[in-house]
Amino acid sequence: MSTKAPTIGVVSLGCPKALVDSERIITRLRSEGYSLSATYEGADLVVVNTCGFLDSAKAESLDAIGEAIAENGKVIVTGCLGKEESLIRAAHPKVLEITGPHQYEAVVGAVHTHLPQLHDPKIDLVPEGGYRLTPRHYAYLKISEGCNNRCTFCIIPSIRGDLVSRPANAVLKEAESLVKAGVKELLVISQDTSAYGVDVKYAESKWKDRMVRAKFYDLCKELGELGAWVRLHYVYPYPHVDEVVGLMAEGKILPYLDIPFQHASPNVLKAMRRPANQDKVLDRIKKWRDICPDLTIRSSFIVGFPGETEDDFETLLDFIEEAEIDRAGVFKYENVEGAPSRDLPDHVDQDDVNDRYDRFMEVQTTLAHARLQSMIGKTVDGICDGWDEDAEAYAFRTKADAPEIDGVTYVDSDDEIAEGTITQLEILGGEGHEMVGALVEK
Numbered sequence: 001m002s003t004k005a006p007t008i009g010v011v012s013l014g015c016p017k018a019l020v021d022s023e024r025i026i027t028r029l030r031s032e033g034y035s036l037s038a039t040y041e042g043a044d045l046v047v048v049n050t051c052g053f054l055d056s057a058k059a060e061s062l063d064a065i066g067e068a069i070a071e072n073g074k075v076i077v078t079g080c081l082g083k084e085e086s087l088i089r090a091a092h093p094k095v096l097e098i099t100g101p102h103q104y105e106a107v108v109g110a111v112h113t114h115l116p117q118l119h120d121p122k123i124d125l126v127p128e129g130g131y132r133l134t135p136r137h138y139a140y141l142k143i144s145e146g147c148n149n150r151c152t153f154c155i156i157p158s159i160r161g162d163l164v165s166r167p168a169n170a171v172l173k174e175a176e177s178l179v180k181a182g183v184k185e186l187l188v189i190s191q192d193t194s195a196y197g198v199d200v201k202y203a204e205s206k207w208k209d210r211m212v213r214a215k216f217y218d219l220c221k222e223l224g225e226l227g228a229w230v231r232l233h234y235v236y237p238y239p240h241v242d243e244v245v246g247l248m249a250e251g252k253i254l255p256y257l258d259i260p261f262q263h264a265s266p267n268v269l270k271a272m273r274r275p276a277n278q279d280k281v282l283d284r285i286k287k288w289r290d291i292c293p294d295l296t297i298r299s300s301f302i303v304g305f306p307g308e309t310e311d312d313f314e315t316l317l318d319f320i321e322e323a324e325i326d327r328a329g330v331f332k333y334e335n336v337e338g339a340p341s342r343d344l345p346d347h348v349d350q351d352d353v354n355d356r357y358d359r360f361m362e363v364q365t366t367l368a369h370a371r372l373q374s375m376i377g378k379t380v381d382g383i384c385d386g387w388d389e390d391a392e393a394y395a396f397r398t399k400a401d402a403p404e405i406d407g408v409t410y411v412d413s414d415d416e417i418a419e420g421t422i423t424q425l426e427i428l429g430g431e432g433h434e435m436v437g438a439l440v441e442k
C-alpha cells in the first residue's frame with residue numbers, strides 16, 4: 001500500500017467570504033493528512049470553489065472548472081455556483097461531485113470518496129490559526145453566513161440562505177489564535193456585518209472570565225483588545241454603528257468603514273430594496289466624522305440600475321462629493337440571472353450606463369486626487385505588505401487602506417522590513433491610489 005499522502009489542489013474564486021470557505025476546507029483536509037499541491041500535475045484531485053454572484057463570475061467559474069478537468073481530470077466543485085448543478089453538468093459532465101456554499105462536510109465527504117485519506121492523520125501538521133490563503137500578517141474573520149436582506153440585484157440570500165451568526169466566543173477564539181499565529185490585521189467580513197447576532201437575539205457566550213453578547217458593538221470591543229488592527233467590512237448605516245465609531249475614536253479598532261451604499265437616490269434605493277434607512281445618511285456620516293475625524297469611508301456603487309434616471313444619477317454624484325466618500329468603487333449594473341431586478345421596468349440603455357460609469361470615475365478620480373494631496377506631509381501608521389518587485393520598494397498600507405481594494409504607499413529602505421511590521425511613515429507625494437512615503441526615524 002502506498003504511504004504517499006493523497007494530494008489535493010484548491011482553486012479559490014470569488015469574494016473574501018469564499019476565500020474563507022476555501023481556507024476551512026484546506027484546514028480540515030490538511031488536518032486529516034492530505035497534502036496540498038499548487039499545481040494541477042502535482043494534485044491527485046482538484047477542488048474548485050466557485051463564485052456565482054454575477055454572470056461574469058459564473059463564466060469565470062465555468063472556465064476554471066474546464067481548465068481543472070483538462071489539466072487534472074478529477075474535479076470536485078463547491079461554492080456559490082454549486083447551487084446550479086445542471087448548468088455545471090451541462091458544461092462539464094466529467095465533474096465528480098458538486099456541492100453548494102458552506103457545505104464543508106459534503107466537500108470533505110466527496111474528497112474522501114474519490115481520494116481516500118491515509119489511516120493516520122497527521123494532526124500536528126496544521127499550524128495554529130489553520131491554513132490560510134492570505135499572507136501571514138492579515139486574515140479575514142467571518143462572523144456570520146447568509147443574509148436577511150433581499151436586495152433586488154442580489155442572489156446571495158437565495159444561495160446562502162438567511163443570516164446565521166457564529167457565537168461570539170467562537171469568533172473571538174478564532175481571532176485570538178490568528179493573532180497568536182502572527183496575524184497583525186483582522187478583516188471582519190460577512191454579508192451584513194452590522195446585523196451580527198440579530199438571528200440569535202444577541203445570545204451571550206462565555207469568553208475568558210466573562211459573558212459576551214453576539215452583538216456588533218460587543219464583538220468589536222472584544223476584538224479591539226487582541227492587539228491587532230481590526231478592520232470592518234460590509235457595514236450598513238444603522239444607528240447602532242455610531243457607538244462602534246466611538247471605539248474607532250478611542251483607537252480600539254481601525255477608523256475605517258466599508259459601507260456598500262450602492263446608490264444615493266431614494267428612488268433607486270427603494271427599487272434596490274436596500275437595508276437601513278438611507279434618508280439621514282448624510283447626517284449620520286457627519287456625526288461619525290464629528291466622533292472620529294480620522295474616519296475613512298469606503299463604498300461601492302452601481303450605476304445604470306433599472307429605472308435610474310439622469311436626476312437619480314446626479315443625486316449619486318452629489319452624494320459622493322458631499323459625503324466625502326474616501327474610496328469609491330463603481331460597477332455597471334449587470335442583469336444577473338435569478339435576481340429580481342431583471343424583472344424591473346425601464347432598464348437603462350447600455351450607452352447611458354457606460355457614460356454614467358465614466359462620469360462617476362471622473363468625479364471619483366478628482367476626489368481621490370484631493371484626498372491624496374491632503375495627506376502629503378502627514379505622519380501616519382503603516383503596515384508592511386512586503387517587497388514589491390515592480391515598484392522596487394516596500395509596499396505599505398495605511399489605516400485607511402484595506403488589502404487588495406484600496407491604495408498602497410511605497411517606501412524605500414536599505415534595511416529589510418518584515419511583512420506585518422507596523423511603523424510610522426511620512427507621506428511625501430503620490431498619484432491616483434499610490435502614495436510615496438518615508439520611514440519616520442525613531
Ligand code: SF4
Pocket residue numbers: 147148149150151154155156157191192275
Ligand atoms: S445585503 Fe443585499 S447585497 Fe448584501 S448579501 Fe444581503 S441581499 Fe445581497
